[in-house]
Amino acid sequence: MTTATPSRLLGAVSEGEALPPLCHEVTATTVVLGALASRDWRPMHHDRDFAIHRNGVRDIFLNTPSQASWMERYITDWSGPLGRLGRMKFSMKDSIFPGDTMVIDGHVLAVTAAVEGFGWVDLALAIRVGERLASSCQVRLALPVTDTDNPWLCPPESWRP
């Protein structure tokens, strides 16, 4: 498989390996862009008064689908386009508000032996704001074994994330 953007291969990944952190200054635009892109019209993601007076938080906050999209971007920045998500589990611990500096980091929990040209990598990720853990996330990602393998071409009956 030849691509303009190289992908990480399974053999290049080891347990405990840290992924490079991603830092983003969250603004009201970050929150609203993410909400609109995910077709989430609920007011706590665009209406500050509603967030304060109905939800009891200090501002509008990043919605769940946006956080998932940020995680996906973070993972595939590391894996390249042949990295195929199999499963993602989030726990929201605290909200992410405009004015926060969001830092996504993570490490490899486990690497599973390859079958059919790909293997599974389990990742533990987090979104932090300063010392505060905002969200934790566990991800199962398929990576190719060789540069001729492609997890996206795995037949449905063999895809068991």
Added chain:
Amino acid sequence: MLETIPDSVLALIGQPQYREVSEIEVEAGYIYNSCAATRNGNPLFWDRAAADLLTGGPIAPPTMLSVWFRPHHWRPGATEEQKALQAHFDLKRLLELPEAIIADNEMVFGTPVRLGDRLQSWQVVRSISELKTTRLGRGRFWVVEVSMENQRGEFVGSDSYTAFGYTRTGQAAAR
């Protein structure tokens, strides 16, 4: 807030509800919006040649699964705001818990979602907890799972939400 869960609500657990076809086809505009919002430069979503080579044509980012099922905020004939995850809002109403947050979310990704797909989904209430008190207030946790397939009947994923429905207690929720 109800102190006990009515039998009619317990009966919802495990029952498929709200089987529906998405209001929109999977389309490039929302994919670009999502990638732009998160500065996601994955060539699968920006470079047609890369998508043709690697995924047999354009696909949507897997984490956009829930996007295709959110209703329009308004449509002709609607008399009130349209809501996604109706089973969740049903539980808020039936259990008399006016506020809710999503605590956990788990997605499983199946066959890639492709441009032009028209997906369908159904919702299942998996569990409802006893009354709990958190810093937000007093209420119950529940799990609602949404399963999704494409127009060919292929599993494209599931999206499971753990929510906490609650009544606020003073200003304890502010943070």
